Amino acid sequence: VERATEALKAQIGAVILNDEVQGSIGLPKNADPGVFMRAAAGTEAITVDGYGAMHAVTSKLGRGTSGALVVARTLAPFRTEERQILKAMAQALGLALRGLRTLTAERELRAEREREAEERLQLLEALRQRERLLETLLKIQRSISNRKPLEEVLDAVTTGAAGLLNSAVVTLVLADPMADGQLIAAWTCGPQETGRDDALVMAAASEAMAGDCVVTSTGDSDHPDHRSVIAAPVHVSGHIRGSLAAYTHGAGGHLVEQRELLSAFAQQVSLALTDANTVEAMREAYHDSLTGLPNRALFLDRLNHAIASSDGHCTVLFIDLDRFKAVNDSLGHKAGDELLASVAERVRACIRAGDTASRLGGDEFAILLRGAGPRTGVRVARDIIESVKEPFRIFDRDVYIAASVGVASSRGSGTDAGDLLSNADVAMYRAKKAGPGRIVIFEPHMHAEVVERLHLQADLQRALSLDEFKLQYQPLVQLDNLHPVGVESLLRWTHPERGIVPPSLSIPVAEETGLIVELGRWVLRESCRQASEWRTTIPDMAINVNVSARQMMDSAFVSDVSGALAASGLPADCLTLELTETVLINDPDKALQQLHDLRDIGVRLSIDDFGTGYSSLSYLRQFPVNQLKIDRTFVAGITKSNENLAVVRTVVELGRTLRLQTVAEGIEDRDQLKALRRLGCHLGQGYHLAVPLPPEAIPAHFASQSHLSAA
Ligand code: C2E
Ligand code: MG
Ligand code: MG
Numbered sequence: 261v262e263r264a265t266e267a268l269k270a271q272i273g274a275v276i277l278n279d280e281v282q283g284s285i286g287l288p289k290n291a292d293p294g295v296f297m298r299a300a301a302g303t304e305a306i307t308v309d310g311y312g313a314m315h316a317v318t319s320k321l322g323r324g325t326s327g328a329l330v331v332a333r334t335l336a337p338f339r340t341e342e343r344q345i346l347k348a349m350a351q352a353l354g355l356a357l358r359g360l361r362t363l364t365a366e367r368e369l370r371a372e373r374e375r376e377a378e379e380r381l382q383l384l385e386a387l388r389q390r391e392r393l394l395e396t397l398l399k400i401q402r403s404i405s406n407r408k409p410l411e412e413v414l415d416a417v418t419t420g421a422a423g424l425l426n427s428a429v430v431t432l433v434l435a436d437p438m439a440d441g442q443l444i445a446a447w448t449c450g451p452q453e454t455g456r457d458d459a460l461v462m463a464a465a466s467e468a469m470a471g472d473c474v475v476t477s478t479g480d481s482d483h484p485d486h487r488s489v490i491a492a493p494v495h496v497s498g499h500i501r502g503s504l505a506a507y508t509h510g511a512g513g514h515l516v517e518q519r520e521l522l523s524a525f526a527q528q529v530s531l532a533l534t535d536a537n538t539v540e541a542m543r544e545a546y547h548d549s550l551t552g553l554p555n556r557a558l559f560l561d562r563l564n565h566a567i568a569s570s571d572g573h574c575t576v577l578f579i580d581l582d583r584f585k586a587v588n589d590s591l592g593h594k595a596g597d598e599l600l601a602s603v604a605e606r607v608r609a610c611i612r613a614g615d616t617a618s619r620l621g622g623d624e625f626a627i628l629l630r631g632a633g634p635r636t637g638v639r640v641a642r643d644i645i646e647s648v649k650e651p652f653r654i655f656d657r658d659v660y661i662a663a664s665v666g667v668a669s670s671r672g673s674g675t676d677a678g679d680l681l682s683n684a685d686v687a688m689y690r691a692k693k694a695g696p697g698r699i700v701i702f703e704p705h706m707h708a709e710v711v712e713r714l715h716l717q718a719d720l721q722r723a724l725s726l727d728e729f730k731l732q733y734q735p736l737v738q739l740d741n742l743h744p745v746g747v748e749s750l751l752r753w754t755h756p757e758r759g760i761v762p763p764s765l766s767i768p769v770a771e772e773t774g775l776i777v778e779l780g781r782w783v784l785r786e787s788c789r790q791a792s793e794w795r796t797t798i799p800d801m802a803i804n805v806n807v808s809a810r811q812m813m814d815s816a817f818v819s820d821v822s823g824a825l826a827a828s829g830l831p832a833d834c835l836t837l838e839l840t841e842t843v844l845i846n847d848p849d850k851a852l853q854q855l856h857d858l859r860d861i862g863v864r865l866s867i868d869d870f871g872t873g874y875s876s877l878s879y880l881r882q883f884p885v886n887q888l889k890i891d892r893t894f895v896a897g898i899t900k901s902n903e904n905l906a907v908v909r910t911v912v913e914l915g916r917t918l919r920l921q922t923v924a925e926g927i928e929d930r931d932q933l934k935a936l937r938r939l940g941c942h943l944g945q946g947y948h949l950a951v952p953l954p955p956e957a958i959p960a961h962f963a964s965q966s967h968l969s970a971a
Pocket of ligand 3: 868869889925
């Protein structure tokens with residue numbers, strides 16, 4: 261305005277912007293600036309206070325800026341060149357103004373952006389804080405669900421809280437519910453500086469526990485750096501059990517934020533403690549403490565879930581260790597426990613991660629194979645049997661055991677967990693009976709047999725006291741002259757409803773229940789008494805008594821035998837005890853000891869059903885036996901197959917070499933008798949020679965046979 265007024269020799273001038281006089285020059289103090297507005301509107305002759313009539317000229321500021329540059333003078337109207345100058349100046353001004361406007365706008369924009377960036381930074385910081393909180397909580401949660409030790413979980417809580425509440429000292433106080441809320445533990449984490457006010461922390465913690473709320477207490481305001489304590493209650497299974505307290509720098513709004521944070525943490529501790537409590541309780545209720553494996557309850561629970569799951573297809577293995585009792589008895593319970601723990605490890609190594617191995621109790625284990633059928637079951641069973649077969653190193657000794665496995669599958673059987681497990685048990689029982697290290701797959705008919713066995717067990721308990729047992733005696737005959745030289749006593753049970761129950765049924769049941777010890781003792785005493793009685797009229801009479809494995813391993817057995825001999829007055833060498841090979845295989849060390857003790861008494865020992873067991877030769881040399889009874893299956897086949905003939909011949913020759921008496925069992929016809937005589941077998945027994953007889957028939961039979969053979 262100043263330059264334009266000067267250039268055009270004007271006295272007054274102004275710039276109009278947005279219909280307002282923005283800047284003017286030369287106008288007297290009290291004059292009306294409205295004259296510039298009029299001039300800008302096109303009036304060239306104006307009257308101005310203090311100047312009088314004036315010539316005015318105006319020029320617009322140009323595109324984009326509404327406004328004009330106005331000058332006026334008293335001297336003379338403006339010439340065309342002068343008007344041109346004004347126009348140029350107005351345009352320059354317009355340009356400058358537009359430039360300024362853009363600049364301002366830009367400046368404003370930049371300021372706006374800077375403000376936004378600042379906000380964003382704050383937001384980011386808040387987010388980061390939130391993220392850290394989440395991360396810490398997640399870490400805690402993870403350590404809880406990974407069943408980390410409680411201490412570790414609590415450490416995670418206190419360090420996490422300390423990290424988030426910038427350099428606060430966080431203490432977790434736990435009270436003992438049993439001892440009137442006394443302090444049992446305090447975990448502290450954070451910078452361990454001096455001057456920390458522990459009393460203040462404990463006071464706040466107690467207050468939080470007493471009131472079940474978050475409390476903030478501020479210490480002595482004279483204290484140099486003026487700290488506060490925030491404490492939040494901690495619950496375990498719904499009861500107040502402690503407090504999480506933070507000793508912090510915070511003040512004002514910061515403190516409010518920290519209260520919230522601490523409260524969130526306290527809830528985590530509550531969760532952790534409640535969970536850890538449950539975990540501990542669960543561990544105890546559902547795991548076997550010796551092996552760490554799930555127990556029966558948990559196994560059945562998992563099995564139920566597996567059956568109820570989408571396809572419900574699964575297989576159960578029932579494992580029972582063979583010879584475990586022998587280890588336990590001979591090496592002690594500590595060794596037994598050690599062995600079970602080692603077995604558990606091997607068993608676990610044979611299954612996949614999703615399957616379950618469990619210890620049901622004693623030396624029984626079970627395995628749940630999800631989505632598997634009997635074929636997989638048998639494969640895993642085989643792996644387990646192989647793995648368990650390897651020697652275990654227990655207290656510097658190699659210990660050998662074996663396992664019997666029953667396999668039962670759920671497919672199509674519509675069974676529940678209990679049934680499936682008991683099916684596997686039934687199959688395992690079969691496997692066990694078949695000998696060590698066997699696998700049997702469950703079949704439905706096995707059930708009926710189990711039920712029958714249970715009935716028999718119950719009846720057998722009474723039978724002994726009710727005098728339902730009797731003995732029959734089957735003569736043993738010297739084959740070269742057919743002279744009877746003794747008898748074998750055979751057990752007969754007359755069941756009130758079933759009639760005669762054969763020993764092949766009653767003996768195994770009696771073995772299972774342990775009744776065999778008592779029953780066997782009775783057989784032994786009765787046999788000795790009877791034989792002794794007969795010897796008054798039949799001087800050469802000898803007697804063979806069957807002894808079952810369990811009976812022979814009984815620690816009182818040797819004294820039972822000498823007791824029976826003493827009571828009856830029967831000479832020891834007139835008594836032959838018949839044992840089966842299983843006795844020798846199950847626990848060779850103990851068996852050997854027992855056999856030697858028996859031999860020391862003077863009784864004779866015989867191996868019954870010889871040839872049906874295994875490893876016959878290896879133990880024959882070690883065991884002090886006198887007699888081999890060739891199993892009747894070989895005798896039955898002697899006239900039909902060369903193999904059977906060969907077996908019998910081999911046994912007879914073996915007997916001759918080892919100086920053992922040989923007895924052929926189950927001779928049913930003349931041809932068998934002839935063949936055996938030709939082979940040189942010493943004694944014979946069988947329906948063809950004599951059936952088992954009641955005791956009262958024996959003297960007459962011996963008299964007639966001796967008479968016959970003598971003739
Ligand atoms: P074992 O000791 O081999 O007894 C011989 C079995 O063969 C007896 O069966 C007898 O009746 C049968 N037998 C005899 N001659 C013939 C024959 O010519 N042909 C056929 N097919 N069989 C014949 P039993 O009395 O049924 O006894 C079976 C098994 O039960 C016995 O086999 C023995 O191991 C066991 N046992 C019998 N009594 C007792 C006992 O008092 N205590 C124990 N622990 N076991 C016994
Ligand atoms: Mg026998
Ligand atoms: Mg036999």
